[in-house]
Amino acid sequence: MALQTKVTRNSGARLFLQSVIGRSYPRVIGTQRDLSWLFFDIFLPFLTMVGYVYIYRALKAPEEYIGFVVLGSAMTAYWINILWSMSSQLYWEKETGNLALYVMSPTPLMAILFGMASGGLFSTTIRALVILVVGNLLFQVSYTITSFWALFLVFVLTMVALYGMGMMLSSLFLLFNREAWHSANLLQAPVMLFSGFYFPVSAFNFWVAAAASIVPLTLGMDAIRQLVFPSTALLGFLSVKLELIILAILSVLFLAAAFLTLRRMERLAIKHGKITDRLD
Amino acid sequence: MSSAETTPNSEAKPGKLLTFRTSAWLGWMIESNWTDPFIFAIYSIIRPISTAAILIVMYLVIRGGDFGSADFVNLYIGNAFFILVGAAIQGVSFGILDDREHYRTLKYIYIAPVRVPVYLFGRSVASILVACFSVLITLGFGIIFLKMPIALAEVKWGLFAAAFVLGMAVMICLGLMLGSWTLIIKNNAWSLGESLGAGLLIFSGAVFPLSVLPVPLQWVGSALPISYWLTLIRRALVPGIGRAYPMYTNLSDQQLILILLGFTLVYAALAALIYKRFDFIARERGNIDMVSNY
Numbered sequence: 001m002a003l004q005t006k007v008t009r010n011s012g013a014r015l016f017l018q019s020v021i022g023r024s025y026p027r028v029i030g031t032q033r034d035l036s037w038l039f040f041d042i043f044l045p046f047l048t049m050v051g052y053v054y055i056y057r058a059l060k061a062p063e064e065y066i067g068f069v070v071l072g073s074a075m076t077a078y079w080i081n082i083l084w085s086m087s088s089q090l091y092w093e094k095e096t097g098n099l100a101l102y103v104m105s106p107t108p109l110m111a112i113l114f115g116m117a118s119g120g121l122f123s124t125t126i127r128a129l130v131i132l133v134v135g136n137l138l139f140q141v142s143y144t145i146t147s148f149w150a151l152f153l154v155f156v157l158t159m160v161a162l163y164g165m166g167m168m169l170s171s172l173f174l175l176f177n178r179e180a181w182h183s184a185n186l187l188q189a190p191v192m193l194f195s196g197f198y199f200p201v202s203a204f205n206f207w208v209a210a211a212a213s214i215v216p217l218t219l220g221m222d223a224i225r226q227l228v229f230p231s232t233a234l235l236g237f238l239s240v241k242l243e244l245i246i247l248a249i250l251s252v253l254f255l256a257a258a259f260l261t262l263r264r265m266e267r268l269a270i271k272h273g274k275i276t277d278r279l280d
Numbered sequence: 281m282s283s284a285e286t287t288p289n290s291e292a293k294p295g296k297l298l299t300f301r302t303s304a305w306l307g308w309m310i311e312s313n314w315t316d317p318f319i320f321a322i323y324s325i326i327r328p329i330s331t332a333a334i335l336i337v338m339y340l341v342i343r344g345g346d347f348g349s350a351d352f353v354n355l356y357i358g359n360a361f362f363i364l365v366g367a368a369i370q371g372v373s374f375g376i377l378d379d380r381e382h383y384r385t386l387k388y389i390y391i392a393p394v395r396v397p398v399y400l401f402g403r404s405v406a407s408i409l410v411a412c413f414s415v416l417i418t419l420g421f422g423i424i425f426l427k428m429p430i431a432l433a434e435v436k437w438g439l440f441a442a443a444f445v446l447g448m449a450v451m452i453c454l455g456l457m458l459g460s461w462t463l464i465i466k467n468n469a470w471s472l473g474e475s476l477g478a479g480l481l482i483f484s485g486a487v488f489p490l491s492v493l494p495v496p497l498q499w500v501g502s503a504l505p506i507s508y509w510l511t512l513i514r515r516a517l518v519p520g521i522g523r524a525y526p527m528y529t530n531l532s533d534q535q536l537i538l539i540l541l542g543f544t545l546v547y548a549a550l551a552a553l554i555y556k557r558f559d560f561i562a563r564e565r566g567n568i569d570m571v572s573n574y
Binding site for chain 2: 034036037040041044045047048050051052054055056057058059060061065095179182185186188189190192193197198199200203204
C-alpha cells in the first residue's frame with residue numbers, strides 16, 4: 001500500500017549507530033525548537049559568571065583571572081550537563097517510564113548512553129561557546145594560544161573522559177533512587193571548588209589537586225589555561241604533556257567503567273524487578 | 281486558634297495558620313526525609329561550605345590569608361546570608377514544580393479548601409529552614425577555622441532580628457513573584473530558582489560593593505531590597521567592620537530599616553498582583569495539572 005512505510009530492521013553496529021543517533025536527536029533538535037534555553041542556560045549562568053568576574057575586580061586581581069572565570073564558566077556548562085543530563089538521566093528515564101522501554105527494545109543500553117552523551121556534548125558546546133564569546137567580548141579577555149593542536153587534543157580528551165564519567169555515573173545514580181537528585185546537587189559545588197573552575201587548581205596542595213584530578217575537568221582546565229594564558233603557565237598543576245597522558249588514561253578507564261557498571265546495573269535491575277519502579 | 285484549625289473533620293475552610301503549618305511540615309519532610317539524619321547533616325554542610333570555600337580560595341590567591349580584614353569579613357558574611365536569598369526564591373518555585381511535575385498533587389492542592397499562596401509560603405519556609413542551618417554552619421566555619429572577628433557580645437541583636445524578619449518577608453515575596461512565573465513555564469523551570477538566585481548575587485552587594493559595577497547595574501541593585509538587607513545584617517553582626525563596608529554609608533540603621541520596610545510592603549503588594557495574574561494564566565491554559573516531563 002502507498003501509505004505503508006518500509007521498516008528496516010537493523011542489527012549489530014547499524015542498530016548501535018541508529019540508537020546513538022536516535023537518542024542524541026532530541027538533544028540536538030531540542031536546541032532549535034525551544035529557544036527558552038537561551039535564557040535559562042545561557043543568560044542566567046552568564047550572570048553567575050559576571051558575579052565572579054566582579055569579585056576579582058573588587059579584589060583587584062590581575063586580568064588573567066578574569067579570563068580564568070570566563071573559561072571556567074564556559075566549562076561549568078559541561079559539568080552541569082554531566083550532572084543533570086547524564087548522571088541523573090537514567091533515573092529521570094525510570095521516573096518517566098522510558099527506561100523500561102529501552103531495556104525491552106533490542107538496542108544496547110550503551111548506545112543509549114552514547115546518544116545521550118553525544119547529543120549533550122553538542123548542545124552544551126553551543127552553550128559554552130556562547131558564554132565564552134559573550135564573556136570575552138564583555139570583559140575583553142585576550143588569549144594567546146601557544147599550540148592549537150595541543151589545545152584541541154586536551155579538549156577532546158577532556159570531553160571523552162568527562163562524558164565517560166557521566167555515562168558511568170548514570171548507572172550508579174540509578175541505584176540511588178530518590179537520592180539521585182540530591183547526589184547531583186551535592187556534587188555540583190564541591191567539584192566546582194576542587195576542580196578550580198575559577199582559580200588555578202595549584203592553589204591547593206599537591207595531594208588535594210591530585211585527588212581532584214579524578215574529575216577530568218580539573219586537568220583539562222588546567223592544561224587549557226596553560227595553553228591559552230602562557231603568562232600564567234607557572235600556576236599550572238602539572239605539565240600539559242603529563243596532563244594529556246593522564247586524560248587519555250582517564251578516558252579509557254571511564255568508558256570501560258561505564259560499560260561494566262551499566263551491565264551490572266541492568267542485571268541487578270532485571271533480577272530485582274525494579275526497572276519500572278517509580279520511587280517517589 | 282479557631283475551631284476550624286483544630287477540628288480535622290470540620291466542614292469550615294481551614295485557617296491560614298493551619299494551611300501554613302501543614303505545608304511547612306510537608307516541605308520539611310520532603311526536604312529532609314530522603315535519607316537518614318546523618319547523611320542529611322553532611323549534605324547540608326558540604327554544599328554551603330564548598331560555595332564559601334570557592335570565595336575563600338579566590339580571596340586567598342589574590343590577597344593571601346588575611347581573613348580578619350574588613351574586606352574579607354564583609355564578603356564572607358554577605359555570601360553566607362545570600363544563601364537565604366536563593367533558598368527563599370527556590371523554595372516557592374520548587375514547591376510548585378515538585379507538586380505539579382513530580383508528585384502530581386498541585387491540582388489536588390488547588391481543589392482542596394486551602395489558600396494556595398499560603399500553602400506556597402509554607403513550602404518555602406522548609407527550604408529557608410535548611411538554608412538557615414547552612415548559614416549557621418558557614419558562619420561557624422568562618423569563626424572557628426578562619427578566626428573571623430565575629431563576637432556574639434558585640435552583635436546588635438535587636439537590629440539583627442528586625443533586619444532578619446523584614447529581609448525574610450521581602451525575600452519570600454520575591455520568591456512568590458518568581459515562583460508564580462513557574463506556574464506557566466514548561467521547560468527549564470527546575471533551574472529557574474537557583475539560576476535567578478545566583479544571578480541576583482551581582483545586584484546584591486553580597487560579595488562586592490555595588491560601586492564596583494557599571495552605573496546602570498548599580499541602579500538595578502538599588503531597586504532590589506537585598507543590598508539594604510545585607511548591609512543591615514553586616515552592621516548588626518560586626519558593627520565596626522559592617523559600617524566600613526562602602527555601601528549606603530550615608531544612611532543610618534533606622535533609615536535602612538525603614539527602606540526595607542517600604543520594600544516589604546511594595547513587594548508584598550506586587551507579589552499578590554503577580555501571583556494573581558500568573559495564577560489566572562495558568563488556570564486558563566490548563567497548566568495546573570500539566571506534566572511536562574521536562
